[in-house]
Amino acid sequence: MNDTMVTVVGNVATNVEYRETASGGMARFRFAVTPRRRDRQSGSWSDGPTSFYTVFAWRSLAMNLAGSVGVGEPLLVHGRLKVREEERDGRQRTFVDIEAVAAGHDLTRGTTAFRRPVKGESPQVTEAVPTPVR
Amino acid sequence: MNDTMVTVVGNVATNVEYRETASGGMARFRFAVTPRRRDRQSGSWSDGPTSFYTVFAWRSLAMNLAGSVGVGEPLLVHGRLKVREEERDGRQRTFVDIEAVAAGHDLTRGTTAFRRPVKGESPQVTEAVPTPVR
Amino acid sequence: MNDTMVTVVGNVATNVEYRETASGGMARFRFAVTPRRRDRQSGSWSDGPTSFYTVFAWRSLAMNLAGSVGVGEPLLVHGRLKVREEERDGRQRTFVDIEAVAAGHDLTRGTTAFRRPVKGESPQVTEAVPTPVR
């Protein structure tokens, strides 16, 4: 309750790191969001400053992100926003995380072929491919 | 300004209709969102009632939706929410529309292979395929 | 899970109806959202079409809405979006509901004086005032 839900539309900025944890598969990557701005005088569009987030995902979403998504690809990510302050190397640092609940390649920027996991096949075989197919 | 932005996570309920209009390509489909609910006593999950929306998209997003998405596939859609009251056949009807600004196959439910439009190729050839490949 | 969260910014269109139910106080009112649009040629702003929602609230939020909010006042409402199809008088009707989780007078449009419920006082006395104080 009181979770801050957010949807970000942008580009994957790093490889999707995937690893198995005690509570299942986990994926992590950096994500870049660059708003487009229209100049009121000229009417032309330009890029605003980019915001960066760290996206985390678990279980099937983690596996499928690792198996489907590469650096530079356009994505939309929907999830819980969290801002953490942490001490690292003796100084305070701020981390901006999104715990993804859904994510997909942005169809404003290209096409996708979707494939469901085949029933009966081991999900480890069909989905958990840690090397992304690009 | 004051647009109501919404992100819906669910399933495509009808074929994606695609047509050319004076202001470019337009796609339309019905979309079903079914929340999952946890029973406080038993702790088990069950489906809540389904909400239906009509999703509209334009230009490249319209073309790529038509070329990529089939009935029953899981999607997330981010866009502007609009509720219209209209008289049809002598009675007031209510329509709930989402004007999509981004959309993609939901990677919690399967994998996708992403393909950018190839530069130099005609977009009509690479993207505007009005017959969805499923 | 999978709830569709939405924030609407607009005006209260009807009185806030308040009533006691088996599961606590419940408030309901109609809410109007009118987006502002900038004309690309002239640069001037005008009103787009209005969307109407039915807002529901429970418990303390229901009581405080009933005690604080009048017709025409500007509000922002954050909650779960639900679209229901129901048969009424032999025909199918569509209802667009927001189950509010937070709401407040919009400070872009005026000022507010906030008052917390006083500890020890009966909440029926301090908050549940069914006749709005305006």
Place this chain on the structure above:
Amino acid sequence: MNDTMVTVVGNVATNVEYRETASGGMARFRFAVTPRRRDRQSGSWSDGPTSFYTVFAWRSLAMNLAGSVGVGEPLLVHGRLKVREEERDGRQRTFVDIEAVAAGHDLTRGTTAFRRPVKGESPQVTEAVPTPVR
């Protein structure tokens, strides 16, 4: 376009600083969001970690925030999310800002009396009170 909209529900963590700028009044304050979590085993609720944001507002919203809102008060804020990396004192720092488009006292936590600016009165007198009335 492509702005990341977010709604945060929480508490004002610092005084609202108000100042006049070349482009009108500007307000700024820190905002704390603490999610509530239900333990799956025990069913009891507890606080999750708090996220902090810096909220900015302009013009009438800035003036009314300064004139209406005090430290510790519950608010909901709707606006554009921005993550900035900046060098300060020779090291990289991360700032998480929300540019508010609407905000109000959260009626789940108390009551409000709303007052519109009176036409004809100077807005400096009715709204721009830089010393918050609490």
